Amino acid sequence: MNRHQPERRKLLKVIAGLAVAGRAVGATEGRDGNRRVLVVGGGLAGLAVLDALVAAGLPVRLLEASSRTGGRILTLRHGLAPGLRAEAGAEQIPQSHYRVRALAAKLNISLVDYPEPRGAFVFRHGHKIIHFHHPSDLPAELTAGLSPAEKAEWPYRLHILYAKNAEPVSVEDPRSALEWLRDLGLTQRGATFVKAFSTVDPESISASAFQRMSQRQVERGKSQIVADGTDRLIRAMAERHRSLISLETKIEKVILRNERVVLVDNTGTTHVADRVVLALPLKPLSTLNFLPHMPQLIAAWRTARRTAFELKVHAQIQAEEPHALGVSQFAMALDFPHMTWVLPEVSPDGQAVLNATVIDKALALVRSRRAHGSQALEQLLRARLPWLQTLRVATLGVDLNADPLIGGAYTYAPAGRPVSSPPVRENLLTLAGSDFSHHPGWMEGALESAERTVQAILAS
Ligand SMILES: Cc1cc2nc3c(=O)[nH]c(=O)nc-3n(C[C@H](O)[C@H](O)[C@H](O)COP(=O)(O)OP(=O)(O)OC[C@H]3O[C@@H](n4cnc5c(N)ncnc54)[C@H](O)[C@@H]3O)c2cc1C
Structure with a gap:
């Protein structure tokens, strides 16, 4: 018996249903006979693919599940002093990330340096606050x-x-x-x-x-940051192609036919294409319902990669406070928050945003404090950064890891498995997105994958 028989029946039913319901969206060919491409996912990778395919004259549309574009690029302004922002996702742009730098230059968006560290670095060791200028100054109790x-x-x-x-x-x-x-x-x-x-x-x-x-x-050299918020990159790209982007269109089913792909969204509407670019993180990609069966390449990526979690929480401090104390804007500790640093912008009343990051292991602690509200989070941060008297938590931030449309920060090759990357194309599907690039966890990876996807589509 053909093990795909039930899926095949379902598939025929969906296709038959389309004719009756008449809810299929979009022709399968552009006016000039070019093959129609659908991009699923409006993060940096999806938008970069859209932009390049439009420039190449291909009929293309982008479908994004949430009510905003940007995915793992999310700038927070609400709750912060005027002129300040915090980044829930992407922030640093290392010197070597030439694709992101070129994109910012093309969009006429300037990058700024993080403030130069002034004063001593701070290392918190339990309840002890250690100031140091050079690693050799660290006390023996820490370095023994x-x-x-x-x-x-x-x-x-x-x-x-x-x-x-x-x-x-x-x-x-x-x-x-x-x-x-x-x-x-x-x-x-x-x-x-x-x-x-x-x-x-x-x-x-x-x-x-x-x-x-x-x-x-x-x-990677010295890092910079997008002036006034990383989301400016996204907004500039999305505005260029507003009419080609459908928001709140969550793809749930991907029906693979011989020469076409049929996508079914959360409202039951279908979208037909000759080529589909899935520009999604690995987790939501794995939850799509593929008919007649999940493509091998997706199964291979699921085996080859694990998802890592990273969460940033934000507080405001008086920007001059570290300087007045003779310490730098950077601090570190062996427990949460491992690293804290201050963003370049200063509000008219002299405040700045302080970032505290947490990765896999301490995530549960921070999540539980966030769940109890900003006071509980502030208590934790104040206890861990006691030298900063002006610290106030102004926003609970956004836990992108908990968003089912994202599901984590990036992917990595786990120990015990070969690292080499599975392919990114199978028949009419191409995977894009930083999770499938050589720079997982970086915007550079999203752009690298977009570049590769566009080359493959134009060559086919
Ligand atoms: C906490 C954190 C810190 C980071 N820090 C940095 C940094 O400092 N520097 C840096 O360069 N990078 C950083 N990154 C990584 C960077 O944000 C990502 O690598 C990059 O933005 C990923 O872009 P993408 O397009 O591949 O995926 P995403 O941005 O995840 O976009 C995927 C899109 O697909 C949509 N989607 C999901 N499911 C569906 C569906 N079924 N149908 C339709 N749409 C769907 C999602 O809503 C989302 O918009 C950070 C990420 C995180 C989470």
Whole structure:
């Protein structure tokens, strides 16, 4: 018996239903006979694909599930002092991310530097607040057990110390990043620092993926930020193509036929295309109902990648307070918040936004405080950053990880599995999005994937 028989029956029913209901949207061909492309997902990747295909003269539309475009780019302004913003998602643009820089330049959007650190760095160790200028100033109670080379490195860069000079690790290597770093000489105490400061859990990520990520950190140089908010990149792109974007159109079913793809959205409306670009994060992509069955490439990505979580919470402080205290705008600790830093903008009454990040392990603590409201979150932050008397939580932020349309911050190759990437095309489908790029977790990855997708569509 054909194991796809029931799906096939369902598929025929849907197609028959279309003719009756007459709710199919869009012709399958453009007026000039060009093949029609539908892009699903209006994050940076989807918008970049739309923009390039429009420029190439192809008939294309974009379908976005939520009521806004941007996905993991979300700038918060509500609740903050006038002129301030906080980023729930993308923020830093490293020097080496030339695609994002080129996009900002093309859209005439300026980038600004983070404020230069002034004064001593702060390391909170339990209840103790330690000021230091150079890693070698850190007290023995914090650094006891580190090797001399580790003691000379910045606490948040120990992994880079090892990764930058190591022989390339094979994608077949089954070790986790932590096992690999230990084999290279990372001390037990050093491992505490690596676990606190690396953005992906070094016990879960494969050594090879971690090495690639760390090497990119070495290369990435000084970071900048979009003046007045990362969402300006999104708004500028979306405004150019407003009439081609359908918001609140959540694709739920993808019916694969020989020469066409039929997409069914949350209202039951169908959209027919010759080529479909799925510009979605891995999690929501995996929940789509594919008929007659899930394409192999999606199953392969699901096996090859795991999702990592990152959450930023924001507070306001008097911008001059750290300076008045003789400390820098950066602080670190081995527990939450591992890193805090201050954004460049200052409101007319002298306030600035302070970011505190949390990755996988401490997420539960922060989520539970957020669930109890901004006072509970403020209590936690005040207890953890006691030198900042002016700190106030002004917004609870947005937990993009908990949004089913996003489902996490980025993906990584887990230990024990080969890192090499599965393909991104199968018949009429192409995957775009930072999760399927060489820069997962970065806007650069979204643009890299868009570039590759557009090349493939134009070449076909
Ligand atoms: C906390 C956090 C911090 C980050 N920090 C940085 C940083 O400092 N610098 C940096 O460069 N990058 C950063 N990133 C990563 C960056 O935001 C992403 O890599 C990039 O924005 C991803 O773009 P995308 O288009 O691939 O996916 P997304 O932005 O996730 O877009 C996917 C879109 O698909 C839509 N969608 C989902 N399901 C459906 C469906 N069924 N039908 C239709 N539409 C659907 C979603 O609503 C969403 O709009 C950060 C991300 C997070 C979460």
